[in-house]
Amino acid sequence: MKLYDGGRAPNPRRVNVFLAEKGIEVERVPVDMGQLGHKSAEVTELNPLQRLPVLVLDDGTALSESVAICRYLEELHPEPRLMGGDAKDKAIVEMWNRRMEHHFLAAVANAFRHTHPAMKDWEVPQVAEWGEINRPKAVAFLEMMDQELANHEFIAGDRYTIADITGMIAFDFMKPARIDRPEHLTNVMRWYRAVSARPSAQA
Amino acid sequence: MKLYDGGRAPNPRRVNVFLAEKGIEVERVPVDMGQLGHKSAEVTELNPLQRLPVLVLDDGTALSESVAICRYLEELHPEPRLMGGDAKDKAIVEMWNRRMEHHFLAAVANAFRHTHPAMKDWEVPQVAEWGEINRPKAVAFLEMMDQELANHEFIAGDRYTIADITGMIAFDFMKPARIDRPEHLTNVMRWYRAVSARPSAQA
Numbered sequence: 001m002k003l004y005d006g007g008r009a010p011n012p013r014r015v016n017v018f019l020a021e022k023g024i025e026v027e028r029v030p031v032d033m034g035q036l037g038h039k040s041a042e043v044t045e046l047n048p049l050q051r052l053p054v055l056v057l058d059d060g061t062a063l064s065e066s067v068a069i070c071r072y073l074e075e076l077h078p079e080p081r082l083m084g085g086d087a088k089d090k091a092i093v094e095m096w097n098r099r100m101e102h103h104f105l106a107a108v109a110n111a112f113r114h115t116h117p118a119m120k121d122w123e124v125p126q127v128a129e130w131g132e133i134n135r136p137k138a139v140a141f142l143e144m145m146d147q148e149l150a151n152h153e154f155i156a157g158d159r160y161t162i163a164d165i166t167g168m169i170a171f172d173f174m175k176p177a178r179i180d181r182p183e184h185l186t187n188v189m190r191w192y193r194a195v196s197a198r199p200s201a202q203a
Numbered sequence: 204m205k206l207y208d209g210g211r212a213p214n215p216r217r218v219n220v221f222l223a224e225k226g227i228e229v230e231r232v233p234v235d236m237g238q239l240g241h242k243s244a245e246v247t248e249l250n251p252l253q254r255l256p257v258l259v260l261d262d263g264t265a266l267s268e269s270v271a272i273c274r275y276l277e278e279l280h281p282e283p284r285l286m287g288g289d290a291k292d293k294a295i296v297e298m299w300n301r302r303m304e305h306h307f308l309a310a311v312a313n314a315f316r317h318t319h320p321a322m323k324d325w326e327v328p329q330v331a332e333w334g335e336i337n338r339p340k341a342v343a344f345l346e347m348m349d350q351e352l353a354n355h356e357f358i359a360g361d362r363y364t365i366a367d368i369t370g371m372i373a374f375d376f377m378k379p380a381r382i383d384r385p386e387h388l389t390n391v392m393r394w395y396r397a398v399s400a401r402p403s404a405q406a
Contacts, residue, residue, distance in 0.1 A: 048347055048350075049302065049306065049347070063294050063295070063298055065297065065298040065301040065302065067297060068301060069294065071290075072294035075289075075293060075294075087275050088264060088275065090278060091274050094268065094274050095266055095268040098268040098270065099252065127330060127333045129333070130332070133330070144251055144252070147251075148251075
């Protein structure tokens with residue numbers, strides 16, 4: 001299989017951290033998103049929505065959507081489990097991963113895409129007001145998370161999962177989105193330091 | 204187990220259609236979202252994000268996020284499969300379900316929440332410009348889907364899956380969001396008529 005990789009952009013990085021945690025090596029096709037490489041004819045053929053990453057299987061099947069790619073890798077290489085074990089555990093991990101996506105990563109991404117000058121040819125039209133109101137949404141979610149993380153070590157409980165990957169990447173993405181780190185949220189900061197110290201965070 | 208149910212609102216309905224397709228009966232606690240029942244102390248205790256539905260398991264675990272609830276039900280009651288069989292099939296269904304969520308349901312929901320007068324106490328503040336630009340986004344996605352549905356009967360291939368549930372519910376939600384039905388997209392309309400004719404669509 002072959003990974004069309006967009007590097008450190010949030011979604012490509014989610015899959016790269018997931019691969020690093022699993023210890024899986026894959027052949028990579030680097031795509032320069034700064035040069036709009038994800039809108040090339042080659043990528044469009046693989047994903048009509050022109051998003052990265054895309055994992056192309058040996059039979060030619062093109063998988064896109066980061067979490068769908070992770071699902072495939074988790075099924076093929078179950079250990080270490082990053083998406084839960086039994087029915088209840090899988091559902092809890094999926095719940096937390098989706099909470100991190102819908103209430104944190106999406107808010108940070110909206111702030112970035114709708115207010116950052118570098119995004120003006122990517123997000124057409126930018127709606128500055130929409131971008132601005134997403135900053136306090138992201139912070140409000142982290143305030144809720146701070147209470148949750150008083151009771152469990154990681155996002156979805158007491159072991160590292162895909163929900164921590166989504167959360168770490170959203171947290172790092174706050175910098176270009178110009179959202180201040182909430183240094184006063186001690187449980188969130190403790191969690192962030194722990195997940196960032198893992199070797200996979202370099203991906 | 205016990206389902207805190209929000210009725211015909213899009214996310215509660217996704218789980219209700221899923222249950223109907225599986226033929227699973229569950230005890231229901233109806234919550235009147237029109238009366239903001241999802242913001243009650245009882246629901247907030249189960250889901251700090253105050254969203255429905257919530258499935259409470261016999262051990263007291265509260266699962267929220269519609270697709271996480273569906274994941275739990277699929278694991279417990281695998282047949283009929285609505286989330287894929289082997290690794291590749293699961294990933295393809297997840298890819299399509301996420302495409303339907305991120306590029307269709309989200310666009311329709313944004314149009315509804317940010318432009319409909321009835322939503323002014325729900326979505327604070329409403330950003331009318333953001334709502335407006337989501338209408339053509341939803342239609343552009345359906346134009347892409349029309350080409351896809353020339354080649355397969357259902358959204359994720361040749362069998363009905365959770366991606367069809369998400370798509371049908373987003374399609375029905377276009378009416379309150381004031382997005383015209385794309386009658387000229389013959390493949391989309393053929394698909395919509397087929398999924399809507401299933402008994403589960405009454406849920």
